[in-house]
Amino acid sequence: MEHREATVTPLTEIHSLKAEEWEAYREIRLRSLSQDPEAFGSTFEKENAFPADFWQTRVADGARLPHAHPIVARTGDAWVGLSWGWIHPDEPTIAHLFQMWVAPEARGRGVARMLVDSVIEWARVRGAAKLLLGVTVGDTPARRLYERVGFVPDGSPIPLRPGGELLEQPMVLRLEPTDRLPRSRS
Numbered sequence: 001m002e003h004r005e006a007t008v009t010p011l012t013e014i015h016s017l018k019a020e021e022w023e024a025y026r027e028i029r030l031r032s033l034s035q036d037p038e039a040f041g042s043t044f045e046k047e048n049a050f051p052a053d054f055w056q057t058r059v060a061d062g063a064r065l066p067h068a069h070p071i072v073a074r075t076g077d078a079w080v081g082l083s084w085g086w087i088h089p090d091e092p093t094i095a096h097l098f099q100m101w102v103a104p105e106a107r108g109r110g111v112a113r114m115l116v117d118s119v120i121e122w123a124r125v126r127g128a129a130k131l132l133l134g135v136t137v138g139d140t141p142a143r144r145l146y147e148r149v150g151f152v153p154d155g156s157p158i159p160l161r162p163g164g165e166l167l168e169q170p171m172v173l174r175l176e177p178t179d180r181l182p183r184s185r186s
């Protein structure tokens with residue numbers, strides 16, 4: 001009788017970046033900048049020149065600080081997506097979404113939606129009233145993703161990089177105050 005091995009496709013899961021994962025983070029971040037240079041304000045050339053201790057500090061701070069929410073999507077052992085939530089300590093009601101990227105081989109399966117939903121949930125729990133991002137102007141999957149989630153344009157397009165021709169559209173998602181945790185009294 002013929003014996004067939006069952007193939008199991010691993011689930012894609014979101015997890016928070018840990019300090020010791022800085023090398024894997026560097027790899028996926030540089031891959032995103034190299035693969036999709038027009039999607040980001042930063043560049044591969046700039047970040048590829050950062051020394052190891054820069055990456056170690058970036059990831060250690062991200063893992064440690066409550067106003068940072070660096071997350072990755074993993075399918076089995078493969079890192080397939082990245083996003084980074086951030087709240088400036090001096091503007092605690094405004095959250096930002098940065099570094100959104102999904103590997104080409106994992107696109108169209110809801111990975112970005114999982115990443116965005118995680119940042120939205122984190123921002124709500126932190127008490128943010130709105131979540132901001134910038135997306136390169138154009139009819140792109142990124143723009144459609146954010147519109148689908150409920151982001152709307154927030155002002156006029158601005159240069160993606162100083163002196164460059166690409167523009168980015170600021171977008172905002174207003175967060176429901178009823179979903180926020182009560183603030184502690186001081």
Ligand SMILES: CC(C)(COP(=O)(O)OP(=O)(O)OC[C@H]1O[C@@H](n2cnc3c(N)ncnc32)[C@H](O)[C@@H]1OP(=O)(O)O)[C@@H](O)C(=O)NCCC(=O)NCCS
Pocket residue numbers: 036039040099100101102103106107108109110111112113114133134135136141142143144145146148
């Ligand atoms: C934008 C990007 C993150 C989307 O990742 P993804 O995992 O393929 O997106 P998802 O599968 O989660 O799709 C979520 C929603 O986005 C929209 N979307 C994503 N890709 C799309 C595509 N190719 N065509 C049309 N809509 C698309 C859909 O509306 C989808 O909603 P649905 O599930 O109701 O159909 C990915 O294409 C990417 O990394 N692009 C390059 C980098 C980039 O632009 N980053 C954004 C920086 S601001």
